[in-house]
Amino acid sequence: MTSVKQFQVAFDCAEPMRVGRFWCEVLGYVAPPPPEGFSTWEEYNNSLPVEQRDSWFVCSDPTGVGPRLFFQRVPEGKVAKNRVHLDVRAATGLVGEERLAVLEAECARLVALGAVRVRLLPADGEEESCIVMQDVEGNEFCLD
Template sequence: MTTTRTVQITFDCADPATLALFWTEVLGYRVQDPPPGFATWDDALDAFGVPASERNRASAILDPAGVGPRVFFQRVPEGKQAKNRVHLDVRAAPGLQGEERMAALEEEATRLGRLGAARLARYEPAPPLELGTIVMADPEGNEFCLD
């Protein structure tokens, strides 16, 4: 018997709050609300006795429609060492092909660049699928593709 499971995507990072806000803009997500009974995360963390120096240990963002996976950001002491073995493909031009597709990807790459992303490479449409991509990195260097 096979059981279907949901997934959470987790990023190791230096600054969870900042990276979470960046990815809310990329994915159209929102920062996860504080626990019930608290107006803000600071209110909740005060009640839980979490010191100010430990308040940026983690952050999470959610798909407002409840369809996509939760994305979790956790602070780690080490920096990014090498190319990601797994990365996200952000579907920025679904259904488009050729120059129309590349123009839409360029527009999104420019928008994300203003938010702190870096452009790493552009791959032109080529047979057999005629689909191009733009490889980007988030503000902490995690690679992702605009697809």
């Protein structure tokens, strides 16, 4: 029997704070308070040696239900399709035109934040419609 009760999702990225703040807006997540002695994360970040600045960012669901997200800087860029991705559940339980309207409205909000719409996957009789998107660094996710 396993003892794991929680997990976090880790993102490799070039700009952790930028990508993390995007996902905070998408999901309604929040960053923890900055370390003691600093009024903002930017102030803390600027206190670090240049090579350590913007090397990570973390945020979590303020309700405590969703997993924590951890963003870490890596030297290599994204070169292939993600093997794991997030499904942003914006239209759970909705079908047909009502579902599409909700998905399109949320898609427009996310595009305004810097996301890119890739394609609509229309309902096929088994699965309902969803929109494939990319975050601000090109990581794929589904608006579902």
